[in-house]
Amino acid sequence: MNRSGPLLLVVFTLLLLGIASAQFRHTSYQVPYLPGEQQTVWLIEAKMNFMADPGPAQVMLTLPPEQSHFRFISENTASSGYGLKIDEAGQQRLAHWSKRYATGEQTLYYKMEVSSDPLRVVDATPPVQAVAPKWDEPYLTAANDLLAAALPISANSLTLAQRLIQLIGNNPRDQNAALLLSQFSAPELLARLLAQAGASARPVKVLLLEDGRRRRALSDMLEVWGDDQWHLLDPASGPVSRSVQLLLWQTDAPFVLDVIGGSRSRISFSVISQTRSALELSAQKNSPEEAPVFSLYSLPIEEQSMFKLIMLLPVGALVVVFMRIVIGIKTSGTFMPVLIAMSFLQTNLMPGLTSFLLVISVGLMIRTYLSRLNLLLVARIAALVVLVIGIISVVSVVSYRLGLIGGLTITFFPMIILAWTIERMSIIWEEEGPKEVLIQGSGSLFVATLAYLLMDEPVTRHLVFNFPEIHLCILALIVLLGRYTGYRLLELYRFESMK
Amino acid sequence: MKFPGWVSPFVLHDKGILGMNRRNIDYISAYNERRYFPNVDDKLKTKLIAEKAGVSVPELLMVIRTQREAESITNRLDGLQQFVLKPAHGSGGKGILIIMSRDGEMFVKGNGDKLTLQALIRHLSNIISGLYSLGGRTDVAIMEMLVNFDPVFSDLSYEGVPDVRLIVFRGYPVMGMLRLATKASDGKANLHQGAIGVGLDLAIGESVGAVQYDRPIRIHPDSGAALEGISIPHWRTLLLLSARCYEASKLGYLGADLVLDKARGPLLLELNARPGLTIQVANESGLIPRLKKIEALDSISSDPEQRVDYSIQHFSKRGKSADLFV
Numbered sequence: 063m064n065r066s067g068p069l070l071l072v073v074f075t076l077l078l079l080g081i082a083s084a085q086f087r088h089t090s091y092q093v094p095y096l097p098g099e100q101q102t103v104w105l106i107e108a109k110m111n112f113m114a115d116p117g118p119a120q121v122m123l124t125l126p127p128e129q130s131h132f133r134f135i136s137e138n139t140a141s142s143g144y145g146l147k148i149d150e151a152g153q154q155r156l157a158h159w160s161k162r163y164a165t166g167e168q169t170l171y172y173k174m175e176v177s178s179d180p181l182r183v184v185d186a187t188p189p190v191q192a193v194a195p196k197w198d199e200p201y202l203t204a205a206n207d208l209l210a211a212a213l214p215i216s217a218n219s220l221t222l223a224q225r226l227i228q229l230i231g232n233n234p235r236d237q238n239a240a241l242l243l244s245q246f247s248a249p250e251l252l253a254r255l256l257a258q259a260g261a262s263a264r265p266v267k268v269l270l271l272e273d274g275r276r277r278r279a280l281s282d283m284l285e286v287w288g289d290d291q292w293h294l295l296d297p298a299s300g301p302v303s304r305s306v307q308l309l310l311w312q313t314d315a316p317f318v319l320d321v322i323g324g325s326r327s328r329i330s331f332s333v334i335s336q337t338r339s340a341l342e343l344s345a346q347k348n349s350p351e352e353a354p355v356f357s358l359y360s361l362p363i364e365e366q367s368m369f370k371l372i373m374l375l376p377v378g379a380l381v382v383v384f385m386r387i388v389i390g391i392k393t394s395g396t397f398m399p400v401l402i403a404m405s406f407l408q409t410n411l412m413p414g415l416t417s418f419l420l421v422i423s424v425g426l427m428i429r430t431y432l433s434r435l436n437l438l439l440v441a442r443i444a445a446l447v448v449l450v451i452g453i454i455s456v457v458s459v460v461s462y463r464l465g466l467i468g469g470l471t472i473t474f475f476p477m478i479i480l481a482w483t484i485e486r487m488s489i490i491w492e493e494e495g496p497k498e499v500l501i502q503g504s505g506s507l508f509v510a511t512l513a514y515l516l517m518d519e520p521v522t523r524h525l526v527f528n529f530p531e532i533h534l535c536i537l538a539l540i541v542l543l544g545r546y547t548g549y550r551l552l553e554l555y556r557f558e559s560m561k
Numbered sequence: 562m563k564f565p566g567w568v569s570p571f572v573l574h575d576k577g578i579l580g581m582n583r584r585n586i587d588y589i590s591a592y593n594e595r596r597y598f599p600n601v602d603d604k605l606k607t608k609l610i611a612e613k614a615g616v617s618v619p620e621l622l623m624v625i626r627t628q629r630e631a632e633s634i635t636n637r638l639d640g641l642q643q644f645v646l647k648p649a650h651g652s653g654g655k656g657i658l659i660i661m662s663r664d665g666e667m668f669v670k671g672n673g674d675k676l677t678l679q680a681l682i683r684h685l686s687n688i689i690s691g692l693y694s695l696g697g698r699t700d701v702a703i704m705e706m707l708v709n710f711d712p713v714f715s716d717l718s719y720e721g722v723p724d725v726r727l728i729v730f731r732g733y734p735v736m737g738m739l740r741l742a743t744k745a746s747d748g749k750a751n752l753h754q755g756a757i758g759v760g761l762d763l764a765i766g767e768s769v770g771a772v773q774y775d776r777p778i779r780i781h782p783d784s785g786a787a788l789e790g791i792s793i794p795h796w797r798t799l800l801l802l803s804a805r806c807y808e809a810s811k812l813g814y815l816g817a818d819l820v821l822d823k824a825r826g827p828l829l830l831e832l833n834a835r836p837g838l839t840i841q842v843a844n845e846s847g848l849i850p851r852l853k854k855i856e857a858l859d860s861i862s863s864d865p866e867q868r869v870d871y872s873i874q875h876f877s878k879r880g881k882s883a884d885l886f887v
Binding site: 387390436438439440489495545546547548549550553554555556557558559560561 | 566567568569570572573574576578580581582583586587628655679683686687690691692693747754772775776777841842845847
């Protein structure tokens with residue numbers, strides 16, 4: 063038993079490495095575990111209008127910051143005749159359009175694609191130390207009164223904010239609140255009050271993501287700093303439910319849209335949602351420099367399609383190992399079933415099986431004649447290779463004439479494998495009789511079919527190609543099976559008389 | 562749940578039945594060093610090392626090494642009425658050709674079929690080109706004297722030579738069986754081709770049960786002879802020869818195939834580094850308790866006689882059977 067210690071360690075390490083690395087790929091690069099996985103993508107369009115005074119015009123649009131729960135996929139603009147510069151220097155990203163001469167009604171578009179990613183976390187930028195705001199009388203007294211009412215029944219900035227929201231939202235309105243609201247908007251007032259109490263808060267503008275919304279404006283909300291992150295609060299009702307998708311648009315910038323050289327500027331937003339293959343998104347999001355370090359997608363397309371096949375080989379090998387060690391099925395040649403299964407992948411199961419059986423049986427017949435010619439082994443195999451090619455071309459031509467395209471795919475079988483199979487089978491036939499040929503032949507085909515079915519499964523194809531580290535897990539399983547000392551399933555039949 | 566025709570793995574475990582996987586990992590790869598495999602895989606080598614260790618073998622007539630030698634064999638066959646041709650690297654009895662007599666130009670096979678000289682040369686050529694060897698490597702053909710088998714088994718075996726298979730673990734014979742060819746096995750003493758295995762009490766060499774195709778049988782399907790009450794002559798010599806094969810081959814887990822020659826007594830036919838498991842069915846007992854017993858020994862005796870004494874004392878099916886399952 064002590065010999066299995068290091069073995070289990072190896073198996074465990076391989077498994078852990080494989081799973082951890084796959085999980086890392088999944089979370090960091092959004093490579094989905096399942097092939098058909100769909101993800102929601104929001105298409106957001108900001109439409110800006112203004113009346114340009116004749117002369118130069120500049121338009122500045124605050125762009126949403128990178129934030130938790132969302133991932134930006136792409137952005138683009140449509141603005142005829144305007145020069146565009148994305149300004150990343152300020153507190154928030156800014157799209158800056160400019161035109162030497164503009165006049166009359168102007169329309170500009172900014173479009174972006176955002177995908178929901180509930181697991182994404184972006185570190186929040188902490189606020190600068192809150193500065194107590196300046197109040198004019200009588201607002202100062204009113205503010206102090208409000209705070210005096212809320213402070214004793216709150217524990218921290220967040221609960222204080224919630225108490226204040228309740229006080230302001232109460233009906234009938236508190237006199238102090240009514241007075242203050244006549245001067246300040248609700249989010250601004252709350253931010254000031256919180257700052258007065260030494261808490262950090264800021265008014266923000268958010269976009270509600272809802273499919274099919276058109277010509278909408280941003281909503282005013284409040285963010286309160288606590289526990290090293292910003293908490294979004296609705297100034298009218300308090301905490302915001304996570305079930306609604308809110309995209310932060312403006313946080314630190316002083317404005318959303320600023321137009322110089324024009325008037326009557328307006329911005330409106332339209333939102334639609336789309337579902338898209340998660341895999342496609344992952345490829346789109348990961349620009350070359352931030353793509354996974356080890357990804358088969360970095361290969362040229364031609365190599366990729368080759369690797370799609372190669373990466374399936376270990377799966378077939380695992381099936382063979384399992385069928386031989388745990389079930390106890392006899393196959394002719396250790397890994398011939400894998401090679402047959404690989405050929406099936408190209409030909410599909412039924413055409414593959416039929417053409418394989420056809421070539422092998424015709425080959426066996428001819429081999430019987432060859433054995434009368436008294437040839438040496440190497441020459442006999444070489445003769446068989448030539449004959450196999452002959453059989454294949456005849457089958458292909460005939461099936462093409464008959465309109466059965468499936469026959470053409472026969473060429474995917476490796477010729478040498480076919481020739482060797484015929485040779486081995488005919489020896490088994492001569493030495494051990496047709497029964498053994500049937501047992502080993504059908505065993506091989508059975509294992510090959512199982513391997514094919516598993517390798518053909520879209521999930522398998524997806525996993526082995528997109529998560530190459532899965533092969534560490536396959537390796538672990540093969541190592542584990544390699545030390546299986548229990549009975550084979552078919553031995554339970556073989557030793558039946560020992561009951 | 563009960564499945565007719567199947568046995569629960571727990572029952573097999575309780576009976577100490579050795580399975581294929583466990584045999585491969587815990588015995589073959591643990592006790593048989595790879596570098597000693599050629600000692601048994603090459604039958605020519607086996608013959609030479611066995612003779613050195615004092616194990617009698619059928620007399621070697623000639624070795625045919627090249628195609629040219631095969632084609633010019635005619636003269637060398639003069640005066641040879643009976644012989645056996647086998648590939649040095651054959652496995653599972655493949656490629657073995659038994660010539661019982663000559664009828665003019667023809668060679669009469671063990672089953673009465675007649676073979677032309679051409680066919681014989683083709684067979685030799687096949688052997689040399691590696692048709693029967695593992696991996697298809699070129700091989701050599703061994704021609705040895707046909708064993709004139711002791712008539713004690715004459716109505717028990719359908720053609721072919723009945724042989725005794727003994728499993729030898731670290732030099733101790735642990736289980737034995739008599740293998741009888743049948744019509745189904747084409748005169749070969751190969752169990753998976755349909756030969757009969759008769760389990761033998763290791764202490765006295767008397768039959769305890771019989772098996773064909775892994776199922777118990779009581780009479781020989783071809784001759785109708787009873788498979789009970791068979792007693793093997795020269796039993797102790799057989800055990801001794803098999804025990805000596807340990808020193809000769811240096812393999813810890815070994816199958817020794819022995820035959821009884823009318824004149825020369827027990828002879829070693831071949832050795833096997835991967836002996837089959839059906840012997841357990843024939844003996845109606847599992848190998849594991851016996852192997853465990855040997856593994857638990859403090860030291861391995863270097864004297865084959867002492868080892869045989871130990872085996873006779875401990876691995877008898879009758880009488881001391883309770884002792885087996887400690």
